[in-house]
Amino acid sequence: MLTGQLDNLRFKYERWLFNQLNSNSALAPILCYISQDREDYMRKRYLLSTSAKITEALLPDLYRLYQECLTYVGVELTGNLYVQQNSQYNAFIDCSGNCFNIVVSSSIIKDFDTREIAFVIGHELGHVIFGHNKIPAGFFFSEEMQIPHELIHMISNWSKASEISADRLGLLCCGNLRSAASAFFKLVSGLCLEDDEAVIRCLSAQYDEVKAISEAQWLSDDLSTHPLIPIRYKSLELVALDVIALRRQRDKVMLRGFDDIDAQIIKVLIGSEPFEYGSIFRGQEGGALLVLSLLYVAVCDGELNNPEEAFIRRLIARAGINLNIDEVIASCKVDIRSFRNGVISELRGRTVPDNDVIRLIEVCRQIAVVDGELNASEVDGLGRVANALGCEPWFDRGS
Numbered sequence: 001m002l003t004g005q006l007d008n009l010r011f012k013y014e015r016w017l018f019n020q021l022n023s024n025s026a027l028a029p030i031l032c033y034i035s036q037d038r039e040d041y042m043r044k045r046y047l048l049s050t051s052a053k054i055t056e057a058l059l060p061d062l063y064r065l066y067q068e069c070l071t072y073v074g075v076e077l078t079g080n081l082y083v084q085q086n087s088q089y090n091a092f093i094d095c096s097g098n099c100f101n102i103v104v105s106s107s108i109i110k111d112f113d114t115r116e117i118a119f120v121i122g123h124e125l126g127h128v129i130f131g132h133n134k135i136p137a138g139f140f141f142s143e144e145m146q147i148p149h150e151l152i153h154m155i156s157n158w159s160k161a162s163e164i165s166a167d168r169l170g171l172l173c174c175g176n177l178r179s180a181a182s183a184f185f186k187l188v189s190g191l192c193l194e195d196d197e198a199v200i201r202c203l204s205a206q207y208d209e210v211k212a213i214s215e216a217q218w219l220s221d222d223l224s225t226h227p228l229i230p231i232r233y234k235s236l237e238l239v240a241l242d243v244i245a246l247r248r249q250r251d252k253v254m255l256r257g258f259d260d261i262d263a264q265i266i267k268v269l270i271g272s273e274p275f276e277y278g279s280i281f282r283g284q285e286g287g288a289l290l291v292l293s294l295l296y297v298a299v300c301d302g303e304l305n306n307p308e309e310a311f312i313r314r315l316i317a318r319a320g321i322n323l324n325i326d327e328v329i330a331s332c333k334v335d336i337r338s339f340r341n342g343v344i345s346e347l348r349g350r351t352v353p354d355n356d357v358i359r360l361i362e363v364c365r366q367i368a369v370v371d372g373e374l375n376a377s378e379v380d381g382l383g384r385v386a387n388a389l390g391c392e393p394w395f396d397r398g399s
Helices: 003-009 012-022 028-036 040-050 060-073 106-111 114-129 149-174 177-189 196-216 229-248 259-270 284-301 306-319 325-334 336-348 354-369 376-388
Strands: 051-053 079-084 091-096 099-105
Touching: 003 149, 003 229, 012 028, 012 149, 012 259, 012 354, 040 051, 060 079, 060 114, 060 149, 079 106, 091 114, 099 106, 099 114, 106 114, 114 149, 114 177, 149 177, 149 229, 149 259, 149 354, 177 196, 177 229, 196 229, 196 259, 229 259, 284 306, 284 325, 284 336, 284 354, 284 376, 306 325, 306 354, 325 336, 336 376, 354 376
Parallel strands: 079 099
Antiparallel strands: 051 079, 091 099
């Protein structure tokens, strides 16, 4: 399988965040230090003393399953599979130089069936292939780390998004959405059910509830490293047919990415709660800048329509921004061209943290689609807002 095919499986938002983090001037020196600060001997010693290395002679079926997963990802990888005694369902990657090791808890091997284990192994291989180990998210959440608050949140958001990218490689190795759903259900509940339809209904219903909650809340201070299981399931459900087709006909199926699907998942991940505590947009001046950006994108097609105006008014009310919105909207409607020119000038004169830029662009994308699909004028407007703030949006027209 071509490496480019695997890259097309990657969650677009995760790839964008990954590149932003790796190019961040404050983070780059730390990441460089981490990559050089390896104690290969001690790590190897720890694995050999706490885990069992899986060989063909020891557990032939599990060994062959691991080799099968390596075949499906189709990339030259050097690594081994270990099983570690643990009553909790867990798996992780231990990287050392150019090699890696997958460590799976004994409870997964005991309780998961063959295809479910393949999903877990494929998921961990996804982390390896996409280079996720280069940013050890948990390392940055300790109180000793002195890095900006907004950067911590960006790392948290990337870590959650990275799980969605890795899940897609898990599905590629597993080859069955039902098995992936069952693995998710076991991870979240600790229960083993034989009724696949009931499991899928459960995860789908909980996704709908998560989506409704995210649309009702505004503030978030979540620093977790994994997204909610129902979101992970929904992301797989939406791409399942394409991924399984790729698995069956590796040389014939050409993936073109999942722009529309990724946009849906992005909306739930950061959708209607885009600014956490401490964001500059929580203040009066920053809130005014947010509203100006929204109005700019809204009037790119020449007018501010009723759905767009209602969206802005709901946002202002929910966020508690102290702003005379009637005056701002009236000023916009009087001379739209002059208003638009003034907004871009205002944006270029401001320094906005990267983490806030991410949320600003996403919420501006939401107002662009509140009355229908993105059109060319709105895409251009989003691009101008992003460029004025020093970044590129992670979506294309049609997403």
